[in-house]
Amino acid sequence: MKSIKIKADNLNVxxxxxxxxxxxxxxxxxxxxxALIGPSGCGKSTFIRCLNRMNDVIDICKVQGxxxxxxxNIYAPSMQVEQLRERVGMVFQKPNPFPKSIFExxxxxxxxxxxxxxxxxxxxxxxxxxxxxxxxxxxxxxLNDAGTGLSGGQQQRLCIARxxxxxxxxxxxxxxxxxxxxxxxxxxxxxxxxxxxxxxIIIVTHSMQQAARVSSRTGFFHLGKLxxxxxTETIFSNPSDQRTQDYITGRFG
Amino acid sequence: MSExxxxxxxxxxDLINSTLIKMGGLVETQLHNSLVAxxxxxxxxxxxxxxxxxxxxxxxxxxxxxTYKVIAMRxxxxxxxxxVLSALSIANDLERMGDHATNxxxxxxxxxxxxxxTPVSEIVNMGENVQRMIKNVLDAxxxxxxxxxxxxxxxxxxxxELYLSIYRDLLKTMAEDPDTITGCSHLLSIAKxxxxxxxxxxxxxxxxxxxxxxxALERKSEKRIKWxxx
Ligand SMILES: Nc1ncnc2c1ncn2[C@@H]1O[C@H](COP(=O)(O)OP(=O)(O)O)[C@@H](O)[C@H]1O
Ligand SMILES: [Mg+2]
Numbered sequence: 434m435k436s437i438k439i440k441a442d443n444l445n446v447x448x449x450x451x452x453x454x455x456x457x458x459x460x461x462x463x464x465x466x467x468a469l470i471g472p473s474g475c476g477k478s479t480f481i482r483c484l485n486r487m488n489d490v491i492d493i494c495k496v497q498g499x500x501x502x503x504x505x506n507i508y509a510p511s512m513q514v515e516q517l518r519e520r521v522g523m524v525f526q527k528p529n530p531f532p533k534s535i536f537e538x539x540x541x542x543x544x545x546x547x548x549x550x551x552x553x554x555x556x557x558x559x560x561x562x563x564x565x566x567x568x569x570x571x572x573x574x575x576l577n578d579a580g581t582g583l584s585g586g587q588q589q590r591l592c593i594a595r596x597x598x599x600x601x602x603x604x605x606x607x608x609x610x611x612x613x614x615x616x617x618x619x620x621x622x623x624x625x626x627x628x629x630x631x632x633x634i635i636i637v638t639h640s641m642q643q644a645a646r647v648s649s650r651t652g653f654f655h656l657g658k659l660x661x662x663x664x665t666e667t668i669f670s671n672p673s674d675q676r677t678q679d680y681i682t683g684r685f686g
Numbered sequence: 687m688s689e690x691x692x693x694x695x696x697x698x699x700d701l702i703n704s705t706l707i708k709m710g711g712l713v714e715t716q717l718h719n720s721l722v723a724x725x726x727x728x729x730x731x732x733x734x735x736x737x738x739x740x741x742x743x744x745x746x747x748x749x750x751x752x753t754y755k756v757i758a759m760r761x762x763x764x765x766x767x768x769x770v771l772s773a774l775s776i777a778n779d780l781e782r783m784g785d786h787a788t789n790x791x792x793x794x795x796x797x798x799x800x801x802x803x804t805p806v807s808e809i810v811n812m813g814e815n816v817q818r819m820i821k822n823v824l825d826a827x828x829x830x831x832x833x834x835x836x837x838x839x840x841x842x843x844x845x846x847e848l849y850l851s852i853y854r855d856l857l858k859t860m861a862e863d864p865d866t867i868t869g870c871s872h873l874l875s876i877a878k879x880x881x882x883x884x885x886x887x888x889x890x891x892x893x894x895x896x897x898x899x900x901x902a903l904e905r906k907s908e909k910r911i912k913w914x915x916x
Contacts, residue, residue: 642761669763671900682766683690 435462438603438633439484444498446479446488453479457498457659459652466625466634468644468665471654472685477637480654481605484635485521486514502603519546522596526608528588530580530595535572538580538591539563542599558598565631566594567624586617590624597632604628606636610643622647641681645669653677695760702752702773703827706780709745710824713783714817716742717883720790721813724806724876732795735788742784749777768900772893776827779886779893783820786879786886793872801869805856809873812848813880819845819887826894835894836905838887843907845884852877 439461446454454476461467469477479488486507488494500507507517519542530538539559542548549555559576563569568590572583580591589609596604606625610618625634625647638644644651645665652662653672661674672678679685690696716738723732753770756762762770790813819841826834856870856877895903 641763645763670767672764678764679688681763683692683695684688685691 435465437461438463438502439635440499440501441480441483442499442501444480444483444496444500446476446483446497447493447495448491449493453657454483455657457654459659459662461633461635462650463633464629464631465650466629466636466648468648468651469635469637469654470639470641470644470651470680471660472680473639475654476657477654478607481523481607481635481637484603484605485518485523486512487523489514515546519599520601521603521605522599522601523605524589524592524596524607524609526611528585528592528612530583530588530591532579532581534577535563535580535583535591536576539594539598542595546599548599559594562594562598563591565597565628566590567620567627568594584617586613586620589613589617589621593621593624593628597628601632603633603635606634608637608639611639618643641669653680655680695756698752698756698760699766699769702749702756702770705745705749705752706773706776707824707828709742709749709777709780710820710827712738712742712745713780713787714820714824716784717787717790717813717817717820717880720787720794721810721817723791723794724813725810727794727801727806729795732791735791736795739784739788742781746777746781749773765897765900768897772897776890776893779889783883783886786883789879790876793876797869797872801873802859802866805852805859805870805873808848808852808855809877809880812845812852812877815841815848816845816880816884816887819884823887823890823894826891830894830898832895832898835891835898836903839891839903839905840907842884842888845881846907849877849881 437460441460442458444454444457445452457476457480469480471477482488483496483500484502484507488496496508498508502517502520506512531541533541536559539562540549540555543555543558549558560569563572568587571587572578572591580588583591589612593604593609610621613621622643625636628634636644636647648665650662651665651668653660653668653674653676655676661668661672661677663672668677669681672681716735719731719735719738722728723735753774756770760766819838822834822838822841825831826838853874856874860867860870892903895901
């Protein structure tokens with residue numbers, strides 16, 4: 434078995450009075466892609482936002498339970514949230530480059546986290562990140578152009594380059610392809626295959642085919658509960674829970 | 687099974703199901719008619735039946751086309767995927783069963799020779815048993831019942847025993863009266879055709895088990911034929 438990178442234990446999350454996650458326990462393997470699927474509002478985003486404590490910024494959000502990364506509880510008082518966010522990068526549904534140059538979009542993180550020693554260091558990090566995000570060849574002659582001028586698929590890869598520029602171990606992706614066409618989607622999926630040799634990836638997706646293509650394990654959420662998590666192949670060929678079967682075969686009422 | 691949100695998806699799956707059932711019905715009839723022709727040694731009727739094999743073949747092609755279409759359009763998953771893939775394999779088995787049933791009619795039509803009565807009625811009896819197996823396995827398919835499928839699967843043990851006993855009788859008849867050799871060897875082939883149909887029924891029962899449980903059927907016949915005693 435692969436080693437476990439992330440482990441959630443009896444996670445309960447509330448927005449004010451409303452409970453959004455109920456006793457969620459699951460692990461995610463290192464340098465593997467884990468997919469999370471389920472109908473809208475079932476708590477997928479809430480769950481992955483717990484993994485880098487993005488929910489901290491929502492006042493009414495209360496998180497109970499434990500999440501361990503490499504065996505350390507990230508909700509322990511001693512945990513430094515800034516450092517955590519460096520280790521756990523995030524890519525969102527809509528590509529959201531800063532209104533700055535392509536170069537600055539990627540350089541921003543290393544700069545504020547003080548990762549680069551000097552200018553040439555920083556340049557190297559930017560180039561490497563763009564290469565890892567499979568974007569460099571397309572933008573190498575126009576690094577000073579605005580990031581927002583790129584196509585949707587390129588913008589998303591820019592956001593991936595930005596996420597990996599600070600050297601994370603984990604990349605969270607919340608529906609990263611839902612605004613992209615099939616070609617741009619295929620590029621991102623191909624990229625994920627390469628990235629997983631270095632990073633642990635968690636992806637939320639509404640596309641069953643995408644989950645089946647990119648992930649090794651898949652979790653199905655419904656009404657704030659983790660109904661089932663298993664090898665992706667098992668989830669899509671012979672899931673054990675009727676609710677999973679109904680959802681993936683398009684029978685959910 | 688609850689319905690899909692997209693009702694046209696259900697319509698496509700229903701059409702595959704109903705075409706399979708129709709095809710199964712034709713195969714059952716084809717075997718029945720062949721057995722009647724054999725029992726009555728009615729060569730004219732046998733000729734007539736031969737033509738019906740085309741209908742069975744046509745339905746197999748129809749099912750192939752329907753399943754490809756569903757896979758291309760819907761990318762079925764889980765139990766839907768198993769249903770669609772099994773439909774292909776069941777249609778293929780039914781087509782083979784149809785061929786075997788037709789082969790019986792072919793021999794009856796072309797062999798205007800002496801076929802001894804006793805083995806003929808034994809073979810017709812064995813054929814009627816297989817025909818019941820076909821009916822049972824089709825019921826299992828319609829009801830998506832694993833239990834009925836396994837019951838149908840188990841019946842094949844009896845068929846194998848009947849086949850063995852017919853085989854022995856035919857050898858004996860031929861040894862006692864060499865004039866019957868030609869007729870008896872045709873009867874041997876006919877018995878073999880029927881025995882093969884029983885094997886295909888088992889395949890279909892295995893597919894139904896796979897559709898309903900997601901597992902391959904691991905089962906052994908209790909009755910193992912003792913060929914060494916022949
Ligand atoms: N910031 C928030 N404030 C209040 N409720 C929220 C907030 N974010 C999400 N929720 C609620 O939590 C539940 C889970 O939402 P979410 O995690 O976004 O689901 P998903 O990503 O699976 O669509 C929903 O009922 C949603 O309305
Ligand atoms: Mg969401």
